[in-house]
Amino acid sequence: MTAASDGGAPTASPSALGPTRDRRGSPIPTFSMIATRFMELRRRRGLMITLVLVTIGFPTVFLAIRLLLHAVAPKTYGPAGGYDIYTAMSAGVLYTFGFIVAATLGCTAGSVDLAEGMFRHLVITGRSRLALYLARIPAGLAIIGSLVAIGFAIVCAVCVYAAPSKLSYNGVTVPAGLSQSGLQTWAADNAATVVCNFSYDGSIAGNVGCDNRPGQPPSVVTQGPTGQLVPASASQAKAAATQIAQQDYQQYKRQFRYPSNSLMIKTGLWLELEATVGFIVGLGLGSLLGQRTTAVILMIVLEVILTPIAVRSRIPHFINAQRGIVGVATGHLEPGQLPLAFGGGGRDYRLTESTTTAICVILAWLIGWTILGSWRMMTRDA
Amino acid sequence: MKSTDVVASPEQHGGDGSLAVETRGLAKRFGANVAINGVDLLIPRGCAFGYLGPNGAGKTTLIRVLLGLTRADAGTMSLLGHPVPKHRDVALARVGAIVDEPRFHGHLTGRQNLQVLAAAREPAARSRIDASLERVGMLQRADDRVSKYSMGMRQRLGVAACLIGDPELLILDEPMNGLDPAGMHDMRDMIRSLVAEGRTVVLSSHLLDEVQRTCDAVAIVDRGNIIRQGPIPELLAGTSLTLQVDCSEPDRARSLISSTNLAATTIDVEGDGLAITLPAGTSRDVFAEVARVLVTGGIAVYRLEPVQASLESWFLQVTSRLGDTA
Ligand SMILES: Nc1ncnc2c1ncn2[C@@H]1O[C@H](COP(=O)(O)OP(=O)(O)OP(=O)(O)O)[C@@H](O)[C@H]1O
Ligand SMILES: [Mg+2]
Numbered sequence: 149m150t151a152a153s154d155g156g157a158p159t160a161s162p163s164a165l166g167p168t169r170d171r172r173g174s175p176i177p178t179f180s181m182i183a184t185r186f187m188e189l190r191r192r193r194g195l196m197i198t199l200v201l202v203t204i205g206f207p208t209v210f211l212a213i214r215l216l217l218h219a220v221a222p223k224t225y226g227p228a229g230g231y232d233i234y235t236a237m238s239a240g241v242l243y244t245f246g247f248i249v250a251a252t253l254g255c256t257a258g259s260v261d262l263a264e265g266m267f268r269h270l271v272i273t274g275r276s277r278l279a280l281y282l283a284r285i286p287a288g289l290a291i292i293g294s295l296v297a298i299g300f301a302i303v304c305a306v307c308v309y310a311a312p313s314k315l316s317y318n319g320v321t322v323p324a325g326l327s328q329s330g331l332q333t334w335a336a337d338n339a340a341t342v343v344c345n346f347s348y349d350g351s352i353a354g355n356v357g358c359d360n361r362p363g364q365p366p367s368v369v370t371q372g373p374t375g376q377l378v379p380a381s382a383s384q385a386k387a388a389a390t391q392i393a394q395q396d397y398q399q400y401k402r403q404f405r406y407p408s409n410s411l412m413i414k415t416g417l418w419l420e421l422e423a424t425v426g427f428i429v430g431l432g433l434g435s436l437l438g439q440r441t442t443a444v445i446l447m448i449v450l451e452v453i454l455t456p457i458a459v460r461s462r463i464p465h466f467i468n469a470q471r472g473i474v475g476v477a478t479g480h481l482e483p484g485q486l487p488l489a490f491g492g493g494g495r496d497y498r499l500t501e502s503t504t505t506a507i508c509v510i511l512a513w514l515i516g517w518t519i520l521g522s523w524r525m526m527t528r529d530a
Numbered sequence: 531m532k533s534t535d536v537v538a539s540p541e542q543h544g545g546d547g548s549l550a551v552e553t554r555g556l557a558k559r560f561g562a563n564v565a566i567n568g569v570d571l572l573i574p575r576g577c578a579f580g581y582l583g584p585n586g587a588g589k590t591t592l593i594r595v596l597l598g599l600t601r602a603d604a605g606t607m608s609l610l611g612h613p614v615p616k617h618r619d620v621a622l623a624r625v626g627a628i629v630d631e632p633r634f635h636g637h638l639t640g641r642q643n644l645q646v647l648a649a650a651r652e653p654a655a656r657s658r659i660d661a662s663l664e665r666v667g668m669l670q671r672a673d674d675r676v677s678k679y680s681m682g683m684r685q686r687l688g689v690a691a692c693l694i695g696d697p698e699l700l701i702l703d704e705p706m707n708g709l710d711p712a713g714m715h716d717m718r719d720m721i722r723s724l725v726a727e728g729r730t731v732v733l734s735s736h737l738l739d740e741v742q743r744t745c746d747a748v749a750i751v752d753r754g755n756i757i758r759q760g761p762i763p764e765l766l767a768g769t770s771l772t773l774q775v776d777c778s779e780p781d782r783a784r785s786l787i788s789s790t791n792l793a794a795t796t797i798d799v800e801g802d803g804l805a806i807t808l809p810a811g812t813s814r815d816v817f818a819e820v821a822r823v824l825v826t827g828g829i830a831v832y833r834l835e836p837v838q839a840s841l842e843s844w845f846l847q848v849t850s851r852l853g854d855t856a
Binding site: 172173178180181183184185187188191192193260264265266268269270271272273274275276280529530 | 594597598599600601618619620621622623625626627629632633634635636637638642643645646647648649650651652653656691695
């Protein structure tokens with residue numbers, strides 16, 4: 149340390165300042181507070197590598213392999229895009245893991261100042277503690293929002309540019325864009341394929357079913373007078389296929405060769421909403437607990453255990469509590485009725501609720517956790 | 531410190547801005563453990579003030595309460611004339627502080643850490659970063675990650691973090707911690723130069739020698755109580771004086787002096803001589819009288835030296851006396 153006041157150090161005799169005009173008591177964070185917080189988070193190398201791997205790396209590698217396999221052996225491996233890939237990548241991977249990494253970032257932003265001893269220095273500046281808390285929100289959202297956007301853009305690009313030329317429904321190539329009667333006509337013409345491949349809930353008139361024994365081509369059968377299986381007549385098979393197509397039309401209608409622009413925009417916004425919820429809840433929980441590990445574990449338990457249970461089950465007397473779980477509400481807002489994250493498949497077992505309820509639940513979580521987290525930060529001993 | 535009025539009396543200063551720090555009846559307890567016990571502290575502007583006490587005396591706690599890092603249970607306080615915690619944002623705008631051993635974000639460089647802190651201060655703080663780093667001798671290492679810093683380097687960075695706010699008042703909790711001898715020397719020089727610029731520096735320490743060398747005034751605390759406060763020369767003036775006498779036949783010398791009517795408090799035989807404790811303000815004539823009595827009594831006097839108690843021995847004396855009665 150040089151005692152001499154060289155190098156233009158702050159040596160000027162301190163002015164007899166009255167109340168300074170820098171509004172540091174204001175709860176609104178300044179741009180440079182947000183910018184330096186962004187810098188602080190972005191330079192956490194291990195965390196950033198994890199975030200990038202999950203949101204961008206995983207979809208990229210998965211889709212690249214699909215593209216490559218299709219290019220090498222187009223007969224064995226279908227195109228990289230398609231309905232199933234789009235839904236699995238968006239409603240599955242980016243939805244669930246986007247939430248988890250956003251929550252991890254939130255828990256980090258909410259707890260590290262305290263853990264790393266920086267909280268004290270920040271409080272000593274006289275800056276409003278609420279402003280210190282609020283500065284973390286745009287900084288963290290800028291990081292997680294852009295990562296999710298990049299990952300999702302890659303999924304969209306592959307799904308649009310490597311879309312299959314035909315629609316595949318339940319593993320069967322079906323013409324795209326048929327009307328209900330069109331699908332039923334097509335089903336009657338392809339009765340064996342439809343009866344043996346399409347999903348159906350309930351029993352088909354005339355006890356018609358599929359004989360799908362290994363070693364022989366699948367055929368449409370029915371029960372003979374003595375109970376043994378006999379080949380169904382052509383009209384029986386057609387009637388059964390038409391019945392199945394009628395029930396499957398709603399499901400078929402959602403399918404696409406490639407996602408429409410409006411579906412992509414809605415899905416993108418929905419993924420950003422889920423990541424925002426993950427970040428803000430994580431931030432509040434991290435700040436409340438004051439340490440990262442427990443907070444991250446609780447967030448993962450919420451997302452991969454509690455939420456799937458609440459989404460799929462109807463616990464008597466607890467339906468409203470189930471609806472109060474944020475994942476149930478964001479699941480409700482899912483655009484284009486994409487299949488639920490974590491499989492599900494086939495029928496939709498989602499709990500019913502109104503969109504207003506869902507939006508209120510989400511807002512309550514965002515605001516509630518921000519109040520909890522900032523309250524803890526304002527009252528905590530530094 | 532040249533001023534004689536280093537520690538103002540309460541009557542002289544109302545709640546105006548002439549005091550850098552003022553506390554009245556400040557108290558803080560952790561459960562049954564009283565960390566600060568009704569502290570009245572008056573620190574005038576423009577001096578280096580030492581807050582001196584043994585481990586666990588409540589030094590760090592007092593600093594934390596002053597800075598609003600934790601709440602006081604009772605009492606009032608003001609910084610730079612602004613009552614806190616009511617106007618802490620205005621007060622802290624001109625305060626820089628290190629509390630305990632300073633820690634930073636390890637994954638960021640020293641400079642980046644200062645940028646984070648400057649962003650929370652006024653816009654001009656960012657422009658003072660380089661000058662502050664230079665002043666604490668950290669400019670060369672400013673772009674290394676803090677996780678690679680030594681403890682002394684973090685301490686210096688902590689001081690730089692104080693300086694970016696161009697503070698009128700610096701509160702440094704054990705600033706010599708982790709510094710090598712050269713670093714301590716630099717730190718002492720820097721504190722003096724900060725005071726020369728008109729700033730006030732409050733430092734806590736249990737290194738008495740350091741406080742004696744660096745500070746103009748001192749408050750001595752133990753178990754949350756301020757035992758004494760005032761300018762160092764004044765405090766020392768109140769301490770007793772020891773006359774060290776090297777002589778032959780110490781036992782006979784002792785009885786010779788006891789038989790005179792000298793105002794000695796105690797007379798101890800120490801090795802080859804005597805240690806005669808005299809009250810504060812004893813005149814030089816008394817030394818001559820001691821020499822005369824011994825020589826007339828046929829005792830050979832080899833050396834006779836008055837020793838003023840150091841702050842350290844005085845401090846030990848005061849705090850241990852308090853410890854006995856507890
Ligand atoms: N957060 C806390 N919770 C409970 N007790 C505390 C806390 N902080 C301090 N104390 C207690 O308050 C007393 C004063 O502690 P403080 O840290 O202020 O001492 P100090 O003078 O700074 O000591 P040192 O020289 O060791 O730094 C101690 O008895 C300590 O145990
Ligand atoms: Mg301490």
